[in-house]
Amino acid sequence: MPQSPFIDIKNLSVGYTSRSGKTIPVLRDVNLSITRGDSIGLVGESGSGKSTLALAAMGYFKRGLHVISGQVQFDGIDMLNIERNALQRLRGGRLALIPQNSGQSLTPNLRIGQQITEALRLHSDLPATSFDAGVIDLLSQVRLPDPVGLTDRYPHELSGGQQQRVAIAMALASNPEALLLDEPTTGLDVTTQAHIMELLRDLAKDRNLAMLYVSHDLGAIARVCNKVMVMYAGETVLTGSAKQVLLSPRHPYAHGLLASIPRLNETSLPQALDGRPPMPSETIMGCAFADRCKLADRTCYSSSPPLNHLETGEAVRCFHHDQIGQLNQKTEKSARSNPVAADKDTALSLANLAVSYSRPRLLSKLFALQDTPPSTVDRITIDIKKGETLGLVGESGSGKSTILKTIAGMVPAQSGNIILNQTEPLDTMVEKRPAAYLRQVQIIFQNPDDSLNPRHTVAQILAQPLRLYYGLSGTPLRDRSIAILEQVRLGEHYLERLPSQLSGGEKQRVAIARAFAADPEIILCDEVTSALDVSVQAAVLDLLDVLKRQDGTTYIFVSHDLAVVKAISDRVAVLYQGRICEIGPVAAVYSAPFHPYTDALLGAVLEPDPDVAPRLKADDAVELSPPNLGCPFQRRCPRKLGSICETNIPTAQEIAPGHIIHCHISQVDL
Amino acid sequence: MLIRRVLLGGVTVCIVSLIIFAGVEMLPGDACTQFLGEYQADEELLAQCRKDLDLNRPAIDRFAEWTQGAITGDLGLAADGTTKISTIVGDRLKNSLLLAFCAMAVGIPLALLLGVVSGLWRDRLPDIIASTLAIFAMTIPEFVSATLLILVLSVWLGWLPGIVLTSAAAPASEFFPEILLPVIVLSFVMCAHIMRMVRSSVIDVMASDYVQMATLKGVPYWQMVFRHALPNALLPAINVVALTIAWLLGGVVVIEVVFNYPGLGRLMIDSISDRNLPVVQSIALIVASVYVCVNLAADLLTMIANPKLRTMYMRK
Amino acid sequence: MTVSSTSHQQEHGRFMTVMKDILARPSGLIGLTLVLFHILLALLSPSIAPYDFKLQNSSLMLSPPSSEHWLGADHLGRDILSRTLMGGREALLVTGIATPLAVIWGGFIGILFGLVGGRVDEVLMRIVDAFLSLPWILKMLVLIVTFGTGIGVLIPTLTFFYGIPVIRVARAATHDIIARDFVWAAKARGHSRISIIWRELLPNVLDTLMVEGAMRWSWMLLAFSSLSFLGFGVSPPIPDWGLMISDARGFMSFAPWGVIAPVIGLSSLIIGINLSADALAKALGIDRAQKAPM
Numbered sequence A: 001m002p003q004s005p006f007i008d009i010k011n012l013s014v015g016y017t018s019r020s021g022k023t024i025p026v027l028r029d030v031n032l033s034i035t036r037g038d039s040i041g042l043v044g045e046s047g048s049g050k051s052t053l054a055l056a057a058m059g060y061f062k063r064g065l066h067v068i069s070g071q072v073q074f075d076g077i078d079m080l081n082i083e084r085n086a087l088q089r090l091r092g093g094r095l096a097l098i099p100q101n102s103g104q105s106l107t108p109n110l111r112i113g114q115q116i117t118e119a120l121r122l123h124s125d126l127p128a129t130s131f132d133a134g135v136i137d138l139l140s141q142v143r144l145p146d147p148v149g150l151t152d153r154y155p156h157e158l159s160g161g162q163q164q165r166v167a168i169a170m171a172l173a174s175n176p177e178a179l180l181l182d183e184p185t186t187g188l189d190v191t192t193q194a195h196i197m198e199l200l201r202d203l204a205k206d207r208n209l210a211m212l213y214v215s216h217d218l219g220a221i222a223r224v225c226n227k228v229m230v231m232y233a234g235e236t237v238l239t240g241s242a243k244q245v246l247l248s249p250r251h252p253y254a255h256g257l258l259a260s261i262p263r264l265n266e267t268s269l270p271q272a273l274d275g276r277p278p279m280p281s282e283t284i285m286g287c288a289f290a291d292r293c294k295l296a297d298r299t300c301y302s303s304s305p306p307l308n309h310l311e312t313g314e315a316v317r318c319f320h321h322d323q324i325g326q327l328n329q330k331t332e333k334s335a336r337s338n339p340v341a342a343d344k345d346t347a348l349s350l351a352n353l354a355v356s357y358s359r360p361r362l363l364s365k366l367f368a369l370q371d372t373p374p375s376t377v378d379r380i381t382i383d384i385k386k387g388e389t390l391g392l393v394g395e396s397g398s399g400k401s402t403i404l405k406t407i408a409g410m411v412p413a414q415s416g417n418i419i420l421n422q423t424e425p426l427d428t429m430v431e432k433r434p435a436a437y438l439r440q441v442q443i444i445f446q447n448p449d450d451s452l453n454p455r456h457t458v459a460q461i462l463a464q465p466l467r468l469y470y471g472l473s474g475t476p477l478r479d480r481s482i483a484i485l486e487q488v489r490l491g492e493h494y495l496e497r498l499p500s501q502l503s504g505g506e507k508q509r510v511a512i513a514r515a516f517a518a519d520p521e522i523i524l525c526d527e528v529t530s531a532l533d534v535s536v537q538a539a540v541l542d543l544l545d546v547l548k549r550q551d552g553t554t555y556i557f558v559s560h561d562l563a564v565v566k567a568i569s570d571r572v573a574v575l576y577q578g579r580i581c582e583i584g585p586v587a588a589v590y591s592a593p594f595h596p597y598t599d600a601l602l603g604a605v606l607e608p609d610p611d612v613a614p615r616l617k618a619d620d621a622v623e624l625s626p627p628n629l630g631c632p633f634q635r636r637c638p639r640k641l642g643s644i645c646e647t648n649i650p651t652a653q654e655i656a657p658g659h660i661i662h663c664h665i666s667q668v669d670l
Numbered sequence B: 001m002l003i004r005r006v007l008l009g010g011v012t013v014c015i016v017s018l019i020i021f022a023g024v025e026m027l028p029g030d031a032c033t034q035f036l037g038e039y040q041a042d043e044e045l046l047a048q049c050r051k052d053l054d055l056n057r058p059a060i061d062r063f064a065e066w067t068q069g070a071i072t073g074d075l076g077l078a079a080d081g082t083t084k085i086s087t088i089v090g091d092r093l094k095n096s097l098l099l100a101f102c103a104m105a106v107g108i109p110l111a112l113l114l115g116v117v118s119g120l121w122r123d124r125l126p127d128i129i130a131s132t133l134a135i136f137a138m139t140i141p142e143f144v145s146a147t148l149l150i151l152v153l154s155v156w157l158g159w160l161p162g163i164v165l166t167s168a169a170a171p172a173s174e175f176f177p178e179i180l181l182p183v184i185v186l187s188f189v190m191c192a193h194i195m196r197m198v199r200s201s202v203i204d205v206m207a208s209d210y211v212q213m214a215t216l217k218g219v220p221y222w223q224m225v226f227r228h229a230l231p232n233a234l235l236p237a238i239n240v241v242a243l244t245i246a247w248l249l250g251g252v253v254v255i256e257v258v259f260n261y262p263g264l265g266r267l268m269i270d271s272i273s274d275r276n277l278p279v280v281q282s283i284a285l286i287v288a289s290v291y292v293c294v295n296l297a298a299d300l301l302t303m304i305a306n307p308k309l310r311t312m313y314m315r316k
Numbered sequence C: 001m002t003v004s005s006t007s008h009q010q011e012h013g014r015f016m017t018v019m020k021d022i023l024a025r026p027s028g029l030i031g032l033t034l035v036l037f038h039i040l041l042a043l044l045s046p047s048i049a050p051y052d053f054k055l056q057n058s059s060l061m062l063s064p065p066s067s068e069h070w071l072g073a074d075h076l077g078r079d080i081l082s083r084t085l086m087g088g089r090e091a092l093l094v095t096g097i098a099t100p101l102a103v104i105w106g107g108f109i110g111i112l113f114g115l116v117g118g119r120v121d122e123v124l125m126r127i128v129d130a131f132l133s134l135p136w137i138l139k140m141l142v143l144i145v146t147f148g149t150g151i152g153v154l155i156p157t158l159t160f161f162y163g164i165p166v167i168r169v170a171r172a173a174t175h176d177i178i179a180r181d182f183v184w185a186a187k188a189r190g191h192s193r194i195s196i197i198w199r200e201l202l203p204n205v206l207d208t209l210m211v212e213g214a215m216r217w218s219w220m221l222l223a224f225s226s227l228s229f230l231g232f233g234v235s236p237p238i239p240d241w242g243l244m245i246s247d248a249r250g251f252m253s254f255a256p257w258g259v260i261a262p263v264i265g266l267s268s269l270i271i272g273i274n275l276s277a278d279a280l281a282k283a284l285g286i287d288r289a290q291k292a293p294m
């Protein structure tokens, strides 16, 4: 018997009024219904209206947004015309939200205990005397350690994962019947994310909740949702069961989105989905996706496709959904550039590099106190061959960016050497390096908003290295700039734009163009795709790979995303707390035998495939500084041998040529 | 950290006293040329006077003596060489404090209230009225608003006395109701800065994720405002309030002149005009110390009221 | 198909964009109009003023507005309209020179010490604090009383004291900018210090300094007119609003027109500057209300 929908959104259009007085829609005629026990995933690029839709389910619209038309019902209650008291009872009561960024969603001046008590006071029928017990019970339900101690803490005293759990506990306080989750794990480390996803999955099953899960991370959606809805430019373009949508998407956009996700079980680069979604203020004629669609024809540009309901249960907004199979043939996977021959020269060697941020305090200097904390980064020895891409992976705080900054001369090394081209030692201070060496090493930063001067046009940005290293000016400068822009697939007309007039992907391309303008030997990439949407990420990865094939550039590629690193690197080093755990060719590191930490990391990766479950090994505790002695991973290692791990630095074991694991467990047992 | 703040405050006061002393030293002429007026051409008289007033010793010595005195509350003698500065300044300081406290008692609560109201009702009628008034209060010079108020409330309507006739040494109670008009003008002016600051901070906080979360948790509106929004929105106001208080206590010269109020500000102007430099030095030192202390108090208060800062220093 | 409404528009210079943004706001439009009006008035008033500003006519003393003397006459029988029209010239001249100078020297020192950092910077900030802790009027009056009034003293004095808070602002802005990745990137490329300051830092700090300058201007005008009011600014018989208000105050009960005209002149100028500063700050994306006066 089909259940009546619990959350029912009908023909909802939401918009804002622009400065010129026009109404600009951000959601257009969206339908969504969720029954009890259902969990629906809502996916789409940034700005596609996911959060707006999720919040609309609670009858809430951000300041400036208003309903143009449509209905929102919760268990038969009209959420758009409801009396204020009743709405307050529903919100956080029967219908609870787990927000995008718990760090900012917990009130900073109230203790954890107070905030959860507030939820209990408002929405549960517990007597006031048992609030404390209730809070502790909730905190242990979300598997937080030491719940009693936590109640007294302020939000800023918790790690990101802990804050997220507190937000979940708060949502559970009222025993809700429906949960709305807005990107609850974005920005968390893989292991933390995997743990929280498992927790949510269990909760949903135990309590028969109706769930709406908003995310741009298809891996997370695959883990908790049984149905998926794909949004594009404020419209629903595809709905269906999780299996249907994630394994055989019937809409060209969903197809492209899935193809752009790098996966652990593939060696090739993901496929880029070119272009960008239209801004809400742009007038759309025909299909909103037409500019980026490989199947688009004349009809697509002239009339907008309706949402077709198929017998299989899916709904597709596409004229040519039956031709989707063609897409698989049209696009052969772009092959990765070949691994570098081992006999190539070394481009850069790091010899026993150590970096420490802590300066001895005046007092301890005076009294010669010996309490210097262990170095942030230590014992880094790597040789990088010419034309090779070395990936550096690890969780946040593992010292990846520190290593790059040290190579670039922005953070002084404590000890060790950086040697360029086998013979030329680089000074640790950038000011003391000769210009010829400076040109050879370029860096690309994580966030292009911060790495491009907001007051410079693209032309000025590109002129900086060209003037500095090649003394170009006038027409040669312009010609060279245009040539470089073309290399990163941007046209000449971009020259006069300011960064604020570019999309995220375009900005990152300009940043890449600036690095390549120096014609460097080595490029340091610091999380260069983390600030980008997946589809844009694929395009940037592809670009980096093409450029490298042309110029034979050497990359050091830092990322927390194991699949991305796998897609682009030849060799990978896994870092924990600033120490190398494992290093070797990609294929070797991503397959057994593993270092216990690599194993834990890989196990926690969520694949966009409902049939693949993560294997949770280590817990997700956050460590602030490495241990003084022994193995850096000792506190979280599930296979820890005993006191030897606490006292002795694990020896390097060469498992295969070039594949080294630092662990006390013997080679055969790994 | 706490100790560091206090030390830095101390350093600032030391630098101020140096600046004051050095500034006065560098001015052409000294207490004697001033005191003797047209007789200063007489070398002998000048020398005698300098000897009497101890001006021949090296500046460093006199500075040391002066600061020592200041620390123990002995500010020395005025330029006439007979009156004790502490007695002149004492009464005036009392009157300035009286005026400042009255203005604070009216202005600060009003400013906070208006700031919160216009922040919450952003771009609606209460906000538009309050913000427009604030622009006027901030831009119109005090002597203009004071003059207009005297014109309306005192000259035309005759409700309040327009100028203060009470003598400097009179007890506080005798300043009523004469003090009312200056208090009104001062509160009006000080209100504006605090109100604008609070408004913008309330707007920021109301747009924050945690306020949205509180709303979506079903917290009733006013409870959300008082528990979640205001404690965070009012934190940054502490420093502006401190600056305003320092300004109030620093002698509100123009207002005191307009209303003929016998406070520190008028004493300052009179002493400067008479070139009674020892008195000027003392006033400067007092006002600067008040400034430093009030700001220090604001820093400490912020530290106590902000859980982030508090836990940073307590839990470690 | 999508038709972009923004990207195909013709590119404008930044100045034009900011100017447009300012004029699109009511506050900016009113403010700029007022400021422009006052500047024009200051330039043209000597030729449009109906009477000589220092012409005394004892038969007209404190006479109310009439068809010959639209705003009446003051206690010396001088035409108030003529004096009001010209009463802003001195103020605009002095503050118009002193404001940019103050922003330049304060900005220069602030940026310099923001870059140098360390101990030197610490010491400088204490000195700045010390200066800020003294009431402005005391600092200025001591110098004015010693060296005399007049433009030659007022401009340097205002420039000096109003540059000190700018140091603080410029230094804070410098600290913000040099921590950003694009400055790191320039350092890593090996640009010279000068080039980094000139190309990366300055354009970004200038925004802040411009807003700061607009605000300083209105505060400086407040200070200037207060000085005039107290009798330490413009020397008579040069007409000045502050001085006129001070003079007319005594006769306020029976000749209020003498106060009202200069009040309107002075207030409208300062309000104009303030509204423009507000709009400029908004156009440049800087929150002005967060700034406290110093």
Ligand SMILES: Nc1ncnc2c1ncn2[C@@H]1O[C@H](COP(=O)(O)OP(=O)(O)OP(=O)(O)O)[C@@H](O)[C@H]1O
Binding pocket: A016, A026, A044, A045, A046, A047, A048, A049, A050, A051, A052, A053, A062, A063, A064, A065, A216, A280
């Ligand atoms: N308060 C607002 N006023 C005007 N426009 C808004 C407002 N909030 C969001 N928008 C616009 O509405 C569109 C949808 O925003 P929404 O936050 O729902 O996207 P999203 O899919 O959740 O994106 P993300 O993945 O970045 O969270 C965007 O174009 C955004 O710019």
Ligand code: SF4
Binding pocket: A251, A252, A253, A287, A288, A289, A290, A291, A293, A294, A295, A296, A297, A300, A305, A317, A318, A319, A320, A321
């Ligand atoms: S309707 Fe046309 S343009 Fe739109 S997705 Fe389908 S094939 Fe592509």
Ligand code: SF4
Binding pocket: A596, A597, A631, A632, A633, A634, A635, A637, A638, A639, A640, A641, A642, A645, A650, A662, A663, A664, A665
């Ligand atoms: S050395 Fe010990 S603690 Fe470290 S990874 Fe190996 S087994 Fe685990």
Ligand SMILES: [Mg+2]
Binding pocket: A050, A051, A052, A100, A182
């Ligand atoms: Mg969102």
